[in-house]
Amino acid sequence: MTQGKQHEPVDPGPQSGSGKITDQIDFDQIEALDSSGHRRLSGWLARLVAVWAIFAAGFHLVVLVFHPIDPWLFRNYHLVLLGVLGFILIPGWSKAKERVHWLDWVFVVLLLVCGWYIVHHFQALLWRAGVVPTKMDFYVALIGVLLVLELVRRASGWALPILCSVFIAYAFLGPYLPGMLQHRGYSMERFFTYIYSLDGVFSVPLAISSKYIILFIIFGAFLQVSGVGRYFVKWAFSVSGHARGGPAKVAVIASALMGTMNGTSAGNAVATGSFTIPLMRKVGYSPRFAAATEAVASTGGQIMPPVMGAGIFIMAELTGIPFQHLIIAGIIPALLYFISVYFMVDLEAIKLKLVGFPRHMLPSFRSVMRQGYLFLPVLILFVMLLMGRSVVMAGFWAIVSSLLVSWFSRSTAMGPSKVLKALETGAKNAVQLMAVCAGAGIIMGVIALTGVGMKFASVILGIADTNQFLALVFAMGISIVLGMGLPTTAAYAVAASVVAPGLIQLGITPLVAHFFIFYFACVSAITPPVALAAYAASGISGSDPMKTSVTSFRLGIAAYIVPFMFFYAPEILTHDNLLKLILHSFTALIGIIALSCAAQRFYFGRLNVPLAVVMFVTAVSLVSPNLYLGGAGLAVLAGLFFYQRYYRRRNDQAPGAPAVAG
Structure with a gap:
């Protein structure tokens, strides 16, 4: 969806983390968000x-x-x-x-x-x-x-x-x-x-747009009109709103839930950011950090199963891999991404000594869980896809279930007028992605007619000289450059047509090659100098767009590392070796946390530049599939832990609760 009306912030001025917050959170305004940018007709x-x-x-x-x-x-x-x-x-x-x-x-x-x-x-x-x-x-x-x-x-x-x-x-x-x-x-x-x-x-x-994208956008419209989308945000607040820097963590969780149904990173940033960014500023985050957090979290919604922002449908069509296999393959990488973002905002809260919202301002977890049945439409969609049912039928029954589930409560019940409103909203919201897919079709048609895609493949082969790592770096650059300024769906479609054949000729499996391209097409939305998601979020927070894009790049740094894991540890995608899957996932998790600490320069206390560099190298060694490097990385982490504890004790420093414990 295109960037549209920006709603007035709840409170534009940041407050001290230790200050009192007395305003009530108005969850009703979530339903009023309008990210369409359409004319208001009468x-x-x-x-x-x-x-x-x-x-x-x-x-x-x-x-x-x-x-x-x-x-x-x-x-x-x-x-x-x-x-x-x-x-x-x-x-x-x-x-x-x-x-x-x-x-x-x-x-x-x-x-x-x-x-x-x-x-x-x-x-x-x-x-x-x-x-x-x-x-x-x-x-x-x-x-x-x-x-x-x-x-x-x-x-x-x-x-x-x-x-x-x-x-x-x-x-x-x-x-x-x-x-x-x-x-x-x-x-x-x-x-x-x-x-x-x-x-x-x-x-x-356009085939994907007409068969799948519009179906899931209609599904998202039913969730929005029935109030289920608002429930997702309330659930996120009840889970993490009280934690230090709570609204930032809410943004991470809510964007993961909402973003998977949304076709664009920028659209998701506007839709959820209009609510979460002012609240992040209220507890003490800077406008730039608040906007960057929402941009990174919204971009992550594009890689979160089961829908993965519609780009996954094009991947299934281009590779011939069953849709349910792609969903399962995307689970661990998405979790690593969001864990990284979660630790980023947690470490920032520690450094700034921020607090969350008082419990009395937040919805009770017990009362929210009484409406847990509102998760059923998404659960039904996920289960039907995993059972191998067609995407169309899974999406259709998800729409029907969202209608039926809304009748469980008078506050969410959808009558004829709301059903018609959901259909109207779904069609209007599908316009942008339809246009983008039609435009991407022009490019793919030229590529097929002229054979330029195979010529790019030969360029990749020539530059890499059969070195797969250099080929991946080259493919990363092309995917990001092609994705700058484009919505994710178009960015992936174009990049896959140009880059994927060359990677596959090098012996990289289609699953790994396409996931690699897909991830970098997604993160182009937070990559300077043209970072659409960061620009959209900065418009809400009032921060400088370019500085916000640089901060979003730092917060989303894990997304630039995880795709290389696909190649060096394909078990994370294929799941064909349980022992390797567990080992690589564990070391990758520790490495992602270490990467967050390096980016934030905080690990049981503030890190100077040399220690931050050591932490970054340690994180990369843990993310790599080499078990010896992983063991060495764990040893270095332990050494840094004792050094930081000794250094802090010697200098009588107490910057707050331990970072990793958070």
Whole structure:
């Protein structure tokens, strides 16, 4: 979702950690969060758009569950239904924010015409698109591609349409380029009809958007409208709100729960950060640290099973690996990531001597657990996926269960009006990711047509010279650079098309290669200089965006180490050797905690720069799969512990409770 309205903070000024906090936490405001950035329509147009959105959501559910149709036709309807919403709801420029411009209606009509043309000439287009197109095929395809680029620009900014334009230009400039980038070139007619077909715009990314992403966004809308999303945050507060720096830990837990259903890191940062960032500032965290914490936690939601921010669906399609296997593979890496972030905020709270919220301000854990049945929709989804049921049916029954579970309490019960509201919200929230997937399809179409993906693979092979570590470093750089400014789904789709073939040719398994790329596509959202999640969170906290992105990079440092574990200790993903899995997971856990201590320069007391460097090297040795290095790392940790205790005792220092004990 795009960054939208930013709500007023509960209390913009930070307070001393030892000060008294008397304000009550208003959990009701969570339901009012609006991260869509859409126009606020009124009157007949608002009602018309609501009916269109409800129809679009209902149409997708009917086709997916009860009455399947041809894939190209279904993706065409998907693009048209949500594209119309996009042109009406998302302003194209600042002066058109208040009302729908006449140019928006022109775009709507053109999109409807393009959609009708595909339906009307469907049988003929199946064999002539991209091969022997007619003049009218070319004109419709050209208009369709331009409409997609405009929709992508409105939904996600300039980065993705510029990247699409670069790839489109490459298709025509290839004959004039030197060396390996050269290709024979293509005519305008063949190129655009190829791109505006099942090989481009309507290829794998839009297939995933129409089958899976919209389904789970509708599921998330049902959770939001029924109040289950608010319950997740209340549960997180009841568990950790009283701990030192409680709101930061709540942000970590709540973002893990909410972010897995959200399609973008920035959208999750705005949605949960509007509530958690002011509370973090209230207990004493700096605005920059509060924003960075929310950005890192929201980014982690993209790697948290079972949904993993929708990118996992593209991975399943590209690799052919069953979806439930990918879910299981992602559990331990996600836990390591969030444990690292949790310790980061805990160590910051120790250094600043912060407290949490008083118990009387927080919901009682016992009363919250009485509503534990509200976790059932997510649990049902997770169990059905692990049982091997289709993703569509698992998502559908998760939606149905969220409706049924809401009836257990009068406060959450969904009547007809709330059901329609959830369908409307789901369709509107799916617009951005649909546009992003359509844009990613253009890039993947160019890659397939020109063969540039295999050329990148040969570059990786040449630079690495069969050295897999160098290949991984090179792949990391490409994934992060391609992901800067792009939503996670598009970043992974593009990076996987360019980088994955080269890694697989080096002998790296598809599971490891794609997870490696997926992680770095995700963390591009917190990597300077273009860190979308950090920028979104800084807009709420009022901190400097660039400084916030640097802090988010430091807090999320584990995410840059964990992917290399996939290669050196693949058991963490494959789970095919229980003993190695346990050993590697244990040493990785200790290493991740040590990494947090090094980044925060605190380990049973403050660390000077040389000791922080020693701690960082120790953490890397523990994260590595080499058991000898792991043993040496444990020995160094023990030595640092005794040194810190002796040093603190000698200098009569007492900076608070022990860090690791926290």
